[in-house]
Amino acid sequence: MKNHPWLQALAIVLLAALPALTAAFFHPKRPAWSRETLAKDEVTLATAQATSNVIWLDARSEAAYAREHIPGAVSLNEDRWNLLPLAVQFQPDQTFVVYCDSLECNASHQVAARLRKELGAQKVFVLKGGWAAWKTKK
Amino acid sequence: MEDEKIGSSRMELGVRWLVGGLFIFAGVLKALDPAEFANDIANYQLLPWTGAVVGSFYLPWLEIFAGAALLFGIWKSGAIRILLLLMLAFVQALFAAWLRGLNIHCGCFGKALATSNYALLFLRDAAILGSLLWLLWAEWKRRIAEEEIAENEPGPI
Numbered sequence: 001m002k003n004h005p006w007l008q009a010l011a012i013v014l015l016a017a018l019p020a021l022t023a024a025f026f027h028p029k030r031p032a033w034s035r036e037t038l039a040k041d042e043v044t045l046a047t048a049q050a051t052s053n054v055i056w057l058d059a060r061s062e063a064a065y066a067r068e069h070i071p072g073a074v075s076l077n078e079d080r081w082n083l084l085p086l087a088v089q090f091q092p093d094q095t096f097v098v099y100c101d102s103l104e105c106n107a108s109h110q111v112a113a114r115l116r117k118e119l120g121a122q123k124v125f126v127l128k129g130g131w132a133a134w135k136t137k138k
Numbered sequence: 139m140e141d142e143k144i145g146s147s148r149m150e151l152g153v154r155w156l157v158g159g160l161f162i163f164a165g166v167l168k169a170l171d172p173a174e175f176a177n178d179i180a181n182y183q184l185l186p187w188t189g190a191v192v193g194s195f196y197l198p199w200l201e202i203f204a205g206a207a208l209l210f211g212i213w214k215s216g217a218i219r220i221l222l223l224l225m226l227a228f229v230q231a232l233f234a235a236w237l238r239g240l241n242i243h244c245g246c247f248g249k250a251l252a253t254s255n256y257a258l259l260f261l262r263d264a265a266i267l268g269s270l271l272w273l274l275w276a277e278w279k280r281r282i283a284e285e286e287i288a289e290n291e292p293g294p295i
Binding site: 005006007008009010012013015016017019020022023024025027031032033034035051061064065101102103104105106107109112 | 139169170171172173174176177178180181183187188190191192195196198199200202203204207214215216217218219220239240242
């Protein structure tokens with residue numbers, strides 16, 4: 001196979017499929033095949049809207065926030081991490097709901113995790129479906 | 139070893155080890171946590187969730203195997219081509235995310251070296267892509283030299 005680079009490539013591609021298949025069945029940290037279920041730290045838009053004393057946090061880019069955001073939402077993402085405005089009005093029973101672009105983004109989960117760690121907030125949730133869910137339901 | 143026979147330069151060997159090692163490192167970090175990597179892929183908003191899950195299981199192992207092939211000099215021509223195609227796909231995905239103003243975490247090295255600074259990400263990818271193209275060029279040059287030697291060798295008397 002020395003002189004056939006594409007045959008070598010094919011062999012590597014096929015070999016890599018073996019551990020990948022094993023991981024798909026047995027890896028302890030394998031992702032779910034469906035995102036239909038609600039994760040422990042997620043809330044639906046209906047639940048979030050029904051909850052009182054909620055601070056909305058927008059984890060999208062600054063430009064996206066400037067274009068449009070949920071009324072009253074505070075822009076907070078890892079590129080511009082500033083907890084001061086939140087720390088000033090923070091109360092232990094305060095509920096935070098973080099959102100990013102859609103179901104397929106992860107920024108809100110990252111911001112939520114950091115908020116729990118740095119602010120010690122307990123009620124930090126991620127809006128399932130993110131901004132796209134808000135726009136659809138609005 | 140194959141390298142001794144075909145006369146790889148020390149620089150070529152060094153670049154191969156560096157790039158091969160880098161892909162093994164990147165692959166292992168992602169293979170350790172496919173759930174996290176699936177989120178990172180989904181973050182680019184180019185694939186449906188199921189596609190992100192398939193990628194999270196397969197891509198790390200492809201990187202590990204191709205990286206190892208490059209490092210150990212076994213099937214390295216095939217490995218260079220796979221890694222080149224992978225890098226081209228990664229750069230395109232990054233470019234598409236940048237154009238749409240998405241706030242992404244590259245996910246290239248799992249949680250390690252995570253950055254959403256596009257300039258840094260493009261620079262890093264350009265360096266890796268450049269190294270792979272250089273390896274391809276070195277291989278092509280050596281193949282031509284081998285063919286010339288074979289042509290100039292005296293035939294059987």
